[in-house]
Amino acid sequence: MGQFLQFVFLGLSVGAVYAVLASSLVGVHAATGIINFAQGAFALWAVYVVAALRTDGTFVLPIGSLALGSEEHPTPMAAAVALGIASAAVWALLAHLVVFRPLRHAPVLAQVVASVGLMLFIQALVGLRFDTENLFASPILPENTVTVAGALINVSDLVLAAIAIAVAVGLRAYFTLTTAGIATRAGSEDELAARLTGYSPDRLAAIVWTLTGAACGLIGVLAAYTIGLNETSYTFYVIPALAAALVGRLSSFAVACAAGLGLGSFQAVVLWIDTKDWLPNWAQAGLGDAVPFVIVVIALFLLGGRIPARGSLGAVKMPAVRIPRIRIVPTAGVLTVAVLAIVSTTGTWRYGVVTSIILSLIALSLVLLTGYLGQISLASMAFAGTAGFALSKLSDGWHVPFPLGMIAAAVTATALGVLVGVPALRIRGAQLAVVTLAAALAIQSFVFNNPSLTPSQGNLIADPTLFGLDLGVREGTDLVTLRFALMVLVVVAICTLAVMRIMGGATGRALLAVRSNERAAASVGIDVAATKLLGFAVSAFLAGIGGCLIGYSRGQLSAGSFTVMIGLTVLAMTYVGGITSVSGAFLAGTVGPLGVGYVFLNQTLELGEYYDLIAAGVLLLMAVLNPVGIAGALAAAKGSLTETLSRRRTREPVAEPVVGKEAVAHVG
Known part of the structure; x- marks a missing residue:
């Protein structure tokens, strides 16, 4: 006692x-x-x-x-x-x-x-x-x-x-x-x-x-x-x-x-x-850190109806959403730029390009869940890490081949995403952000930092192979092989196009309806609960695929690969890029941790140690001055320019009929 x-x-x-x-x-x-x-x-x-x-x-x-x-x-x-x-x-x-x-x-x-x-x-x-x-x-x-x-x-x-x-x-x-x-x-x-x-x-x-x-x-x-x-x-x-x-x-x-x-x-x-x-x-590890998450969920479920609701998600207008359309020429252009970036770089720079491509997929999961559905989640990197560690067990322990192992690992992350998304059926806004952040910290402490589940020496991940073709990330002194980089691009492209199709279709309209007004969405026959859980599921699956690709790119994973701080930084970069647009996800991947922007800052400007400070500072500026992000600002500027040019065309003077002597002379 x-x-x-x-x-x-x-x-x-x-x-x-x-x-x-x-x-x-x-x-x-x-x-x-x-x-x-x-x-x-x-x-x-x-x-x-x-x-x-x-x-x-x-x-x-x-x-x-x-x-x-x-x-x-x-x-x-x-x-x-x-x-x-x-x-x-x-x-x-x-x-x-x-x-x-x-x-x-x-x-x-x-x-x-x-x-x-x-x-x-x-x-x-x-x-x-x-x-x-x-x-x-x-x-x-x-x-x-x-x-x-x-x-x-x-x-x-x-x-x-x-x-x-x-x-x-x-x-x-x-x-x-x-x-x-x-x-x-x-x-x-x-x-x-x-x-x-x-x-x-x-x-x-x-x-x-x-x-x-x-x-x-x-x-x-x-x-x-x-x-x-x-x-x-x-x-x-x-x-x-x-x-x-x-x-x-x-x-x-x-x-x-x-x-x-x-x-x-x-x-x-x-x-x-x-x-x-x-x-x-x-x-015997991390159990204490999981307690706050349990308390948060219980408190919100039992007391959610009596917690002051000022500042709830529906109280003010959310940033405008640009519905994505799959067009052949722009899609081919983006893929061409990505291929050229991969082919023309080597070593650290190619690793930065590949990391940016992967991070754009994780950022896209945030665009879908937060930008489209309006559910603020701070646990995307926890979902990615869950899939990464599951991939280690599947590929290195059970020898499940690529891509089946990656898909199965992403499904594991999907199940966790749905579980974390259950509180979203009752709460929203900043309170949901509290739940997801508490969940991310609990997963980091109880799973990623648990020696029984994730050994301190790291979790090995077998190199992917497809039809006998080795798609491993390293070969000799080559930090990132061309085969691996192109494989990553193909996987991310397929996932991105699939999500764009979802966003631009009936499911996307349902997501936007729930984001705009849950009661109005329910009144027209949309199942709000199912739509929310679907959003969490798809978002977690995308993040899970990203986590598997991160695992393949490193060969082994440790607890430091998917920390809460990295997840928050990715969220910051997604918001800076544009939380409501696919192009914003691409921008977020470009400037994300260890991506092209980081490599440029670290190697060219030698300011890598200031990356976290710069990222947070830019996020604060964007949140205060430009909530729609870079992509939204560019789209708004393009729309304004198009409108201005259209107005000028309508105001051009029309040629008047020729009269007087000039007219007679002309006729003569």
Whole structure:
């Protein structure tokens, strides 16, 4: 019993982080209606600011730095903590002013991708600006222990839990007892009414963003010594925090705080259970990370009807969709360009071309599901990884030949896609994005990082062969053989043409009808549930084929091949290219991770280390300034030019009849 209690209290440290992030998410949602996926990134920046100040006295800024001490005389702890908290508050305020205020009337898709882009931007900036490998957190809270019922408990864990409760109480008091807080909640529901009473909704929201950013910075800094420094951990703490916030229906600070603390303790107990001999080996890794996903799904299914629905997908107009048409000349032109790119390149450049072709297929899966059906999914790379690892078992273990092994592996991803898509029958918009992101993280931890399922040495994948022809990716010193590259192009072309046919037919019209208005679609006989599940199935199948091709291109797969961060980056690039068009998927593949754009940035400009930062920055600009992406902007410019030329033609003066002497002369 004592050991059990010890783990329960041990989980309070990370549970306190969950609780404060959850309370902050509730506060931001109450003020703006936005679910902010970047909330944990604010704490991440604050943690590294304090670590740098306490190591060598350097106050690191996004651009430049200030020397406030040295290695012999680092910045005093109180000053370092204050600067860390202030930096988190400034990031939160900038997020409101620069990113989310311009998007307050934008489709929820734009808000979600902007939030994801901000998360990626801050994390990439942390990796560039801080010496993350050599920075360590210093103890701030008391390090003594107390004994309770035979359990040895850290006082710091109790202090962190108390701070989390205090933050929740403070935020609730602000929203219920202060005039500004009450006006904030009223203004978020009706901006005009708030302005008529003399309040600025933007200013009120800015106060909440600043307060919640500071709270996240505070708990992150205080808990860093206990839970350690990691670039990705703080960023993804937002997933269990979202689970806790959803349990509180995005409205109750008390429930969200309690759920966060309880979730942290429960994960610690799961970690304790993992050490037991009676637990199967396959269940001894990543089980704790799967818990938030289960909680999110249960919370949304049980409480979905009572969660505030502001900012839902149908509240504002989605970006326009260009229905694809298969035309011989453009199709032949695109294929010719792809073949020329393959034939004229070698080594790393050809590998970049092949990777871009594969990524365009994964991006196309997002275009179908998110752009056409309106279901925001952040789990495309998880589907791709599932198929890739299944292909390893099928090809190397069971010797299933190509292409049957690839198709079977993609079908496995399809089944998982349908399973993840089931919550879409009840929820949509940002809440569905939460589910899919939690699912992606759970799959990464419980499957991809599970030694029993994916050995640390990687999963070998047998080279594809067809009718005795070796289609392997490597031969001698050749990094990518011409046969393999052309095989990839053929597979992607077939899948792309098939999806374009689906989009341009009756199924595509059904997808668009569901995206536009589910009730109207149902009224004309469209089975909304079946259409949604079909969209998830086809999207997962496309991503699965892409994952298999990635597996073939590398010869073996590891957990690092399909991380959540890579999936989010692919989403970012798809949104930049154009989330509602097939051409946008091609552009996304071109600039995707390890694609042609990355190779150019890395080898020609020698800026490869800035790729994640550039990708996230461009995503933020696109989300705020041009939600239709590059492809949409080009299509709009083409349409505007065509319309302008058409108007000029109709305004050309018509030759008038010749009269007078000239007419007589002419007749004569």
